[in-house]
Amino acid sequence: MTLTQRYRFIYKPLVFTACLLPLVWLACGAFGWLGASLGVDPVKELEHECGKTALNLLLLTLAVTPVRELTGQPQLVRLRRMLGLFAFFYVVLHFTIYLVLDLELNFRTLGTDIAKRPYITIGFTGLLLLIPLAVTSTNGMMRRLGRRWQSLHRLVYAIAILGVWHFYWQVKRDVREPLIYAGILGILLGYRLLRARTRRRASVAARPRTEALRAGQFTPASGPAPTLVRSE
Amino acid sequence: MKFRVPHIAPSEITPEPAYFSRRALLAGALATGASTLLRAADAPPAQGAPLSYTLNAQYSVKETPNKFEEIAGYNNFYEFGTDKESPSQNAHSLRTRPWSVNVYGEAEVRGNFDLEDLLKGQALEERIYRFRCVEAWSLVVPWVGFPLSNLLARFKPTSRAKYVEFTTLYDPRQMPGQRVPVLTWPYVEGLRIDEAMHPLTLMVVGLYGRVLPNQDGAPLRLIVPWKYGFKGIKSIVKIGFTSTQPRTTWAGAASNEYGFYANVNPEVDHPRWSQATERRIGAPFLAARRPTLPFNGYAEQVASLYQGMDLRRYF
Numbered sequence: 001m002t003l004t005q006r007y008r009f010i011y012k013p014l015v016f017t018a019c020l021l022p023l024v025w026l027a028c029g030a031f032g033w034l035g036a037s038l039g040v041d042p043v044k045e046l047e048h049e050c051g052k053t054a055l056n057l058l059l060l061t062l063a064v065t066p067v068r069e070l071t072g073q074p075q076l077v078r079l080r081r082m083l084g085l086f087a088f089f090y091v092v093l094h095f096t097i098y099l100v101l102d103l104e105l106n107f108r109t110l111g112t113d114i115a116k117r118p119y120i121t122i123g124f125t126g127l128l129l130l131i132p133l134a135v136t137s138t139n140g141m142m143r144r145l146g147r148r149w150q151s152l153h154r155l156v157y158a159i160a161i162l163g164v165w166h167f168y169w170q171v172k173r174d175v176r177e178p179l180i181y182a183g184i185l186g187i188l189l190g191y192r193l194l195r196a197r198t199r200r201r202a203s204v205a206a207r208p209r210t211e212a213l214r215a216g217q218f219t220p221a222s223g224p225a226p227t228l229v230r231s232e
Numbered sequence: 233m234k235f236r237v238p239h240i241a242p243s244e245i246t247p248e249p250a251y252f253s254r255r256a257l258l259a260g261a262l263a264t265g266a267s268t269l270l271r272a273a274d275a276p277p278a279q280g281a282p283l284s285y286t287l288n289a290q291y292s293v294k295e296t297p298n299k300f301e302e303i304a305g306y307n308n309f310y311e312f313g314t315d316k317e318s319p320s321q322n323a324h325s326l327r328t329r330p331w332s333v334n335v336y337g338e339a340e341v342r343g344n345f346d347l348e349d350l351l352k353g354q355a356l357e358e359r360i361y362r363f364r365c366v367e368a369w370s371l372v373v374p375w376v377g378f379p380l381s382n383l384l385a386r387f388k389p390t391s392r393a394k395y396v397e398f399t400t401l402y403d404p405r406q407m408p409g410q411r412v413p414v415l416t417w418p419y420v421e422g423l424r425i426d427e428a429m430h431p432l433t434l435m436v437v438g439l440y441g442r443v444l445p446n447q448d449g450a451p452l453r454l455i456v457p458w459k460y461g462f463k464g465i466k467s468i469v470k471i472g473f474t475s476t477q478p479r480t481t482w483a484g485a486a487s488n489e490y491g492f493y494a495n496v497n498p499e500v501d502h503p504r505w506s507q508a509t510e511r512r513i514g515a516p517f518l519a520a521r522r523p524t525l526p527f528n529g530y531a532e533q534v535a536s537l538y539q540g541m542d543l544r545r546y547f
Contacts, residue, residue, distance in 0.1 A: 039317060040306035041369065041513055043520070102511070104521045109506065117505055169504065172367065173485065174314035174414045 007078050015079050019086040022053040023093075043101045050097060054090035055167060055181060057083055058160050062188040069195075081137055084156070088134045091127050091163075119169035126162035129155055157192075160185055279328065279445055283438045285356035285376045291432060292360035293529070297440075298371045302514050304445045308365065309466055310415055311400065311407035312447065318409070319447035326406050326467065328451040337397070337473035340388035347451055351437065354378040358441065359434060364496045364528045366460035370510045375455055376438030381429040384471075389425065393473035396428040397421075398454060398465045415481055421465035422478030422492065423456065424537075432457055432533055436464075458530040460494040491547040495538070496528035500547045 001009075026049055028036035038045040061083040068076040103109050113120045133153055135141070142149050164185050168178035297303075309319035312326075331347040356376050363371040384396065402418035404410040410417045427433060434455040437444055444450040449466025456463050462482050472478075482490035489503055498508045511520045527534050538546075 040302045041316070041511075043511065043517075044369075101517060102521075104518050106509075106521070109509070112506065116501075119504060173310070174412075176412075 003075060007075070011079065012082060015082055019057065019082070022049065022090070026050070043097070047094060047097045047102055050090050050094035051167070054087050054094055055163050057087035057090060058156070058163055059181070059184055059188065061087055062156065062160060062185070066188065066191045085134060085137060088130050091130055095124075095127055119166050122162045122169070123166035126159045126166060129159050129162070133159075157189060160189075279443050279450060281443045283356055283376050283441060283443060285358050285438070285441065288357040288359050292358070292374075293362055293372060295360070295362070295372045297360055297374045298514050300440050303371060303373050303439060304448055306371075306513060307447045308367075308461065309409075309447055309449065311409045311417075311419065311467070313409045314414060320445075322408055323446035325408065326401075326446045326450065328446065328467075331451050331469075333452065333468060334470045335387050335472070336470065338390045338393035338475060339473045340390065341386060350383060350452070354382060354435075356438065361434070361455060361457040362528050362530075363455075363457070363461055363464075364510060364524065366462055366490065366494065366502065366507075368502075368505060368507060368510050368524075370512050370522075370524075371514075372512075374440055375434060375436045376441060376444075377434045377436035377455065379431055380433045380435045380454065381431065383435055384428060387471075387473070389473045392475045394425055395474045395476065395478055396423050396425060397470075397472040397474050397478035398468050399470035399472075400465055401467045401469045415485055419465060419481045420478060421454065421463055421480050422474075423463075424477075425473075426537055427456065427534075430534060430537065432530060458496055458527040458534045460490075460496060462490070463494050493538075493543075493546050495543065495547075496524060497526060497543055497547065498524040499526075500544055 025036060026038070026046055028034045029038040029045070030042065061080055064076055064080040064083070068074050099105065099110060103113075114124050115121070133155060136145060136149065136152060145152065164178060164181045167181060168175060171178055305320045306316045307319040308316065309323065312319040312322040329347070332344050333347065333350060334344050335342050356378060358374055358376050360372060360374045363373050398421045400419040401407065402410060404417075423433070434457075436449070436453045436455050437451060439445065439448055444453065446467075449464070452468045453466040454464050454468065477492060480492055482494075483492050496507075501507050507524055509521050510524045512522060513520075525531070
């Protein structure tokens with residue numbers, strides 16, 4: 001089996017199923033299957049669980065790059081799009097439950113909530129920002145956008161910050177759980193900052209080549225000095 | 233021939249606890265009356281044991297009470313953890329007998345009182361009250377208790393007693409949530425003396441006709457139906473009469489979000505969420521959200537307590 005086949009027939013279906021499990025479990029709770037229950041306040045439970053699953057998936061999406069670099073498994077990037085799209089799916093579900101089951105389709109309250117409640121304002125902003133990322137997640141869009149695709153998808157850093165902040169702000173008093181999320185997000189983003197810094201340093205260290213070039217030790221025809229920019 | 237199954241409204245079905253408590257009441261009456269009741273008072277029943285009480289219809293709402301499992305399975309009682317399910321899972325470690333309450337401050341009668349002593353002579357009433365949490369959800373609860381004023385009168389508060397201060401038990405071995413500093417322990421709540429003496433203000437010892445489950449604040453808790461639920465301090469071990477406003481726990485934790493008064497008010501939002509509506513726990517899907525009423529629907533009885541006060545400032 002080739003690597004592509006393994007991803008297509010084994011790893012991707014496995015990840016797909018795993019991503020659906022939270023939804024299946026919530027459905028079991030809603031319908032009372034397998035002894036599952038959503039507890040005394042099923043609306044809040046559905047709302048919170050979908051939101052938390054979305055955050056989990058968002059953080060997993062952000063974990064792909066560090067994990068593939070640290071483990072030397074660059075092909076892991078093939079799973080990233082699915083994780084990101086599932087994060088979007090659960091965010092949409094979270095919002096739909098809030099609008100339909102919690103607010104009971106009261107659009108006026110929705111409007112004032114978004115305008116006046118900071119934690120809802122930032123949560124809703126995160127949802128809106130996810131839309132262009134989901135829309136441009138196809139191969140065709142990646143091709144069409146070229147280098148701009150990566151710049152656009154860096155938005156996910158801001159979205160993840162908004163998501164964790166949204167969680168932190170809606171908690172009444174016990175902020176331990178949102179702080180754990182914030183800590184993990186901090187590590188994932190910190191890794192990228194650190195890496196960017198070491199890269200910059202590496203490119204500074206590469207500067208002597210330019211001098212060598214000037215000194216005529218390299219022929220200009222050999223092209224630009226190799227850079228460390230990854231191509232994904 | 234077609235038979236039709238008769239439809240029985242839930243309100244026509246006697247809840248099991250009420251059914252049993254009626255039996256207990258009858259049994260008590262059939263026995264030698266007073267002496268039986270006295271003996272019952274000497275050895276107070278454990279959690280879940282039936283109580284003798286009468287329904288106070290005048291002070292009860294007509295709405296259908298929530299199920300016992302909802303009232304006893306969905307609690308904010310951070311002393312046992314911050315999830316709604318934590319108290320029902322963890323509160324078994326609380327020992328509610330023996331229990332004593334320390335009375336202090338601006339009153340003629342002070343000291344330590346056994347719970348049995350405090351309950352002696354208090355005729356228990358069932359009152360079906362609305363319960364509105366500051367988190368914008370609500371319940372309807374058949375509490376069993378007696379007016380706080382009946383208890384406070386015993387201690388003969390002096391003219392300097394302007395406020396009443398209540399304190400929850402502090403014992404991290406029994407209350408594992410107290411090992412985590414999410415709030416300043418012990419929990420403290422307070423009322424202005426006129427609020428405390430109001431006939432709607434209830435000292436609660438039971439739920440659904442039975443001794444209060446630990447997670448709902450056994451053995452003794454406060455219920456002030458026109459205020460947000462957090463005013464209803466649980467598992468009380470101290471009652472003090474003070475001349476200055478008590479420093480209450482939530483107001484101290486976030487004074488911009490929780491006030492001393494904490495009267496239910498749809499027009500004064502929590503800084504982070506609206507208080508205009510609430511979701512009734514246990515109500516059918518898509519029919520649970522309802523407008524929040526001023527003073528939780530008890531405005532007629534209590535609004536006069538706050539005449540001339542700026543309720544936006546004293547929220």
